[in-house]
Amino acid sequence: xxHHESFPLVPIASANGVWLTDVEGxxxxxxxxxxxxxxxxxxxxxxxxxxxxxLDTLEHAMLAGFTHEPAVQLAxxxxxxxxxxxxxxxxxxxxxxxxxLKMSFHYWRNTGQPSKTKFVSLEGSYHGETLGALSVTDVAxxxxxxxxxxxxxxxxxxxxxxxxxxGDDAFPCCIECADAAAAALEVLLAARHHEIAAFIVEPLVxxxxxxxxxxxxxxxxxxxxxxxxxxxxxxxxxMTGFGRTGSMFAWEQVxxxxxxxxxxxxxxxxxxxxxLPLSCVLTTDRIYAAFFDDSVARGFLHSHSYTGSALxxxxxxxxxxxxxxxxxxxxxxxxxxxxxxxxxPLTQHPRVNALRHLGMIWAFxxxxxxxxxxxxxxAAGLARGVLLRPIGNTxxxxxxxxxxxxxxxxxxxxxxAAIDEVLA
Numbered sequence: 001x002x003h004h005e006s007f008p009l010v011p012i013a014s015a016n017g018v019w020l021t022d023v024e025g026x027x028x029x030x031x032x033x034x035x036x037x038x039x040x041x042x043x044x045x046x047x048x049x050x051x052x053x054x055l056d057t058l059e060h061a062m063l064a065g066f067t068h069e070p071a072v073q074l075a076x077x078x079x080x081x082x083x084x085x086x087x088x089x090x091x092x093x094x095x096x097x098x099x100x101l102k103m104s105f106h107y108w109r110n111t112g113q114p115s116k117t118k119f120v121s122l123e124g125s126y127h128g129e130t131l132g133a134l135s136v137t138d139v140a141x142x143x144x145x146x147x148x149x150x151x152x153x154x155x156x157x158x159x160x161x162x163x164x165x166x167g168d169d170a171f172p173c174c175i176e177c178a179d180a181a182a183a184a185l186e187v188l189l190a191a192r193h194h195e196i197a198a199f200i201v202e203p204l205v206x207x208x209x210x211x212x213x214x215x216x217x218x219x220x221x222x223x224x225x226x227x228x229x230x231x232x233x234x235x236x237x238x239m240t241g242f243g244r245t246g247s248m249f250a251w252e253q254v255x256x257x258x259x260x261x262x263x264x265x266x267x268x269x270x271x272x273x274x275x276l277p278l279s280c281v282l283t284t285d286r287i288y289a290a291f292f293d294d295s296v297a298r299g300f301l302h303s304h305s306y307t308g309s310a311l312x313x314x315x316x317x318x319x320x321x322x323x324x325x326x327x328x329x330x331x332x333x334x335x336x337x338x339x340x341x342x343x344x345p346l347t348q349h350p351r352v353n354a355l356r357h358l359g360m361i362w363a364f365x366x367x368x369x370x371x372x373x374x375x376x377x378x379a380a381g382l383a384r385g386v387l388l389r390p391i392g393n394t395x396x397x398x399x400x401x402x403x404x405x406x407x408x409x410x411x412x413x414x415x416x417a418a419i420d421e422v423l424a
Contacts, residue, residue, distance in 0.1 A: 007379060015042030018403045020387065028387045031397050031411055035389070036207070036239050038274030040322055041402040047273050050318035054311055063089065063308040070313035074280075077320055081248060083261050084282035088300070089308040093238035093268035094128030096279035097200070099302055100264045101132050103287065104198040104232045110290045110298050116197040119151075120188065120231075123158045126208035127200060127236055136200050139208050154196070156188055157181045158206070159218040173214035182221035189229040198232035198263070203250035204358060207239045210394040211363035213356050219254040223262070232287075235262035238279070242270035242319070243329055243401065246336065246359030263287060273319040274400075278312035332360055332401055339408045345416055351423060363396035366419055373422060380418035386411055388418070395419075 013023045018041060020028045030038065040047065054070065061068055075087035088103070090096055101119060108116035121127065121136040128134070129142050135150040137143055143150070159173050159181035189196065203219055206212040226233040240250035247253050251262060264287070268279035291300045306312075322328065336359060346352050346364060354365040370376065374390035381388040388395060397411060 003375070007375075010382065017041040017043075018400050018407055026385070028382060028385055029399070029403075029407060029411055029414075030387050031381075031399050031415075032387060032389045033270075033398050033400050034274055035269075036244070036398055037269045037272075038400045039242060039270045039319060040273050041400045042274070044273060044322075044402075046322060047275055047315055047318045050314050050321075051275065051311055054314035058310045060306065060310055062305070064303070068308075068310050068313075070310045070317060071308035074313045074316050074320075077317070078267070078280060078282060081320075082251075082265060082282055083258060084265055084284060086283050086285070086288040088281045088283070088302070089304075089313075090279045090281070090302075091277050091304045091306055092279050093266065094130040094133045095304065096238065096266035096268055096281050097127045097133040097136070097234075097236060098130055099281045100200070100234045100236075100266050101136070101198070102302060103264060103281065103283065103300055104234065106300060107232070107287050107290045108197055110293075113194075115195055116231075118192070118196045119153045120156055120185075120196055120199040121153065122201055122206070123155050124206050124209035124212060125155075125200070125202060126206065127202075128238075142208075154188065154192075156199075157184045158209075158212065159214040160212070173218070175215055175217050178215040178218035178221065182218055182225065185222060186225050189225055189231060193229035193231055196229075196231050198234050199226055200234040200236055202236050203240050204245050204253060205240055205250070205361060208391065210365075210391045211356065211361060211396045213358050213361075213363075216254045219251070220260070223255070223260050226263075227259075232263040234264045234266065236266045238266050238268045241267050243323065243332060244270065244359055244361060244398070246329070246333060248323070248329060271319065272312050272315040273322075275315040276309065276312040277306075278309060278316060328401060335401075335403075336360060338405055342405065342409050342412055345412055349416060349419070351419070360401060361396065361398050363394055366393045366395060366423075368393055368423060370422060376422045377418055380421045381415065384414040384418055386414045386418070388415065 011023045012020050014021045018030050020030050058068060078087055079085040088099055090099055119136050123138055125138045127136050131149055134143055134146055135153050138155055159178040223233055235251050237249050263284055265282045272278050340357055347355055351367045352364050353367060356363050373393050377390050378388055
């Protein structure tokens with residue numbers, strides 16, 4: 001709030017499609033999908049209608065001894081899409097991560113291996129800002145102040161590679177980099193698997209670390225190693241799920257083989273199309289069975305008052321309906337080709353480098369040592385009608401899928417102008 005003494009908050013009055021409108025009538029292109037959640041545009045008529053219909057029927061009923069049609073349907077549809085047949089609903093992404101961590105630990109406790117209490121994550125990982133999620137997060141600005149409260153979990157090397165210009169290869173990380181990082185993971189698991197419950201990972205893209213993209217071969221190796229050493233693999237698809245990486249879920253680019261599925265998958269953000277808070281942890285028959293017991297103490301005890309909100313589940317179902325009816329994944333792939341061509345002016349800027357692209361994500365670095373570059377570019381973008389949210393000197397575009405060519409070209413043009421202003 002101290003920053004807003006000099007840069008006032010922007011009061012938004014309405015929104016439609018890819019545009020936000022403030023109280024004075026100024027419009028802003030939502031280039032970051034309102035923090036990566038909005039998929040099909042603001043005020044989408046189909047999602048609006050679904051929520052309104054649900055509102056007239058049932059707004060909420062607790063999922064403790066009760067159930068309702070939207071929650072049942074959503075669990076069934078997510079199971080069919082992922083091959084993970086058990087769903088545990090919660091409220092937000094960090095809650096989903098907490099649930100997955102607790103579920104993994106409790107599974108090992110229930111199966112006679114209580115020493116498995118550690119979690120492994122990648123360098124640069126981000127999984128949320130509640131205490132359990134922070135303990136597997138490696139972004140200093142979020143973590144450092146709370147370090148004394150966090151469990152001492154384990155980091156392994158990120159499969160890094162030099163980012164090159166946008167081209168046919170969407171993955172700046174090479175296979176050799178992936179193999180080297182996987183070898184480091186194996187050294188750790190071989191030595192300490194008896195104390196490790198799970199490896200948690202953002203598949204293909206680390207978001208808060210600066211849209212760092214890596215090769216799916218790393219995740220294939222990680223899955224094989226977790227199986228070999230008896231460690232759960234948690235796929236944090238909170239940001240990458242629901243089409244953002246070019247497939248419905250990023251893990252589909254790793255493998256579709258039944259024995260290569262993650263043990264737990266965390267979903268949130270785009271699950272409701274950006275409308276209502278909802279998250280979900282999906283898991284396997286094996287993990288579910290470890291809690292299916294007459295003893296309450298062996299059950300998985302975790303609850304949220306609005307778990308499985310009927311309104312949120314209905315919004316999620318409407319979102320899945322749009323994916324199916326509009327063949328969104330295929331349509332996005334065609335859009336991505338066109339939009340990548342529209343990025344050409346950025347590739348020619350002398351201070352822009354490390355351009356990378358995956359699905360409906362574009363990112364690049366700006367060569368600058370300017371103080372507060374991200375804050376200044378955010379302000380310069382707003383003045384030009386584009387909402388950007390740089391991460392350090394990394395600028396990224398993650399617009400709603402309904403953006404058209406004209407709006408994307410405008411986004412590129414105004415971003416370039418904003419960059420030139422800040423650099424000048």
